[in-house]
Amino acid sequence: MKKKVLIADSFRGTLEREQTILDRASFEMFTAISGSEALALHRNHPVDLIITALELNDISGDDLCSIIRKDNKLKNVSIIITCDNNPACVERASHCGANAYITKPFHSDQLTEKVTALLSIPRRQSYRVLLKASIKGTLATDSFYCSSQDISASGIMIDTERVMNKGDIISLSFVLPGHGQISADCEIVRIDTRGAVPGYGVRFFHLLRKDREAIKAFIAGRSGQIS
DSSP, X not given: OOEEEEEEOSOHHHHHHHHHHTOOTTEEEEEEXXXXXXXXXXXXXXXXXXXXXSSOBSSOHHHHHHHHHTOXXXXXXXXXXXXXXXXHHHHHHXXXXXXXXXXXXXXXXXXXXXXXXXXXXXXXXXOOOEEEEEEOSTTOOOOEEEEEEEEOSSEEEEEOSXXXXXXXXXXXXXXXXXXXXXXXXXXXXXXXXXXXSOEEEEEEESOOHHHHHHHHHHHHHHTXXXX
């Protein structure tokens, strides 16, 4: 069953960024731009995790958390609050009943780590390997090579100097230890240009079931062994 995640923030840009960070097939995503909208969504569609900004329209994130914790029908949900990095905001975020808080600006790994811990889902595991890829469609190019940064049953992060765009469809082929060759069509869903070499978040589609299960087993077998 998919985990339900609700993101509440007054700024659409932040909503889109955090949705992109959590772009996994195992999540059903909900968004709200106010505290009252988030509260109504959780009442009508109880979620597993709420990620809320401290400052929201109408109801603040810490008040939203307090309201939820006092309601027996709503309180069994994990809550993460995002806030500015100053003593007053941290004090509010850490004393309202939230499970965790993150100060802004935060790296995507920080959010992923807290979500992973609270929802007990397997993290993408580091897996350095050479992959062969080619862009599909009308602008198809010759094959090129890239390396992987981490992997999950829903996707993989790749590093390559080849310039690609969000929404590009690529064919990817790589060898998974203990399983063998895996080939899949994928979509570029995220671009990270902070490193020396651009990183691309890739989402699998039409991945064979046996390959998906092999990836899950690979992750399970390496959990706790990789920093």
